Amino acid sequence: MADPRDDDEDDSELFRAAIGPVRRLPEATAPPGKPRPRPRARMAERDEAHAREEFRHALDASLLEAGDALSYRRDEVSPRLLQKLRRGEIAVQEELDLHGADTREAEQLLRAFLHDARQHGVGCVRIIHGKGLHGAASVASSGMPVLKNLVDRMLRHRADVIAFHSAPPAQGGTGAVLVLLAPRRLR
Template sequence: MMPPPDRPADDDSDDAALFRAAIGDVRRLPDAAPPPAGPKPRPRARMAERDEAQAREEFRHALEDSLLEAGDALSYRRDELPPRVFARLRRGEISAQEELDLHGSDVREAEQLLRAFLHDAREHGLGCVRLIHGKGRSGSGGDYVDSRGVPVLKNLVDRMLRQRADILAFHSAPPAQGGTGAVLVLLAPRRR
């Protein structure tokens, strides 16, 4: 076969006609399907969400119903702690190795300080610590009460300590060690 002779550039229409004649009849391909849509959202368990919200609300109301007053003693003991050890803690016979004074702290700061303090105490192998939360009698120095006259820091400390798995027991300190304005906390030994 011989190569086609050189043609002038304005002969492009002949090339298109030759191409169509060589190919023959063509039919249009169907349009490509659109890309798949993103996955559908997972179904929500609306009843479970409502149940959880209701449980949170009931828990909040239960906490509000059990708020401590200024003179009330904080007291908590896990079942695995022998009663005689708890009695020693209650009498102040177990000495605190460190202490944290929360006076002058607002609720958010007090919560952060308390979490960090308990974490450090546990990391350093301390067995007993004292937390000074105040009695909530004065309006100054962070030892404040809420609109109902309830001591804010005292109730915060009580709630946080009850929720922690590393707390074996706690009780308000004897009068010589701060009375109902402080609490002695017995920490669980650190697992290695």
């Protein structure tokens, strides 16, 4: 009986004769590996965290109490116009009541309200934030009114707010603020 390995050798020789001379292919470079993560600026992150903490402490030092009046005007706004606002002599066109809202919700509502008012050409709005005398959500652990301080801080940092003052007693007193918005510029 014939050895099956002899048949395999014959087949191999026939195959090599059929294909002719062989040349070796160059080595292919390996595919790129997974990219390394970007380096983190840990010192910068630490500095940012420290700066935020310092900013919070500065804010705590300037927090308003329940009876404090909010007041702000940009340089281009005359003191006379602020006085008219303080007296309630400027007609309020829209109103937002933040009673019962937590801080995050109040911030979102306020941003959306001011954006919408500006888009519709509203010049004066009233924001009711409450005095912070009732409810755990409206008063911080320090006893300061949370929503009142949030509204004050947000309004001071918005480019579209040119002046604001706590409302006269008949319109909510120190639990509400009247806000003058910059006129919308047409592009």
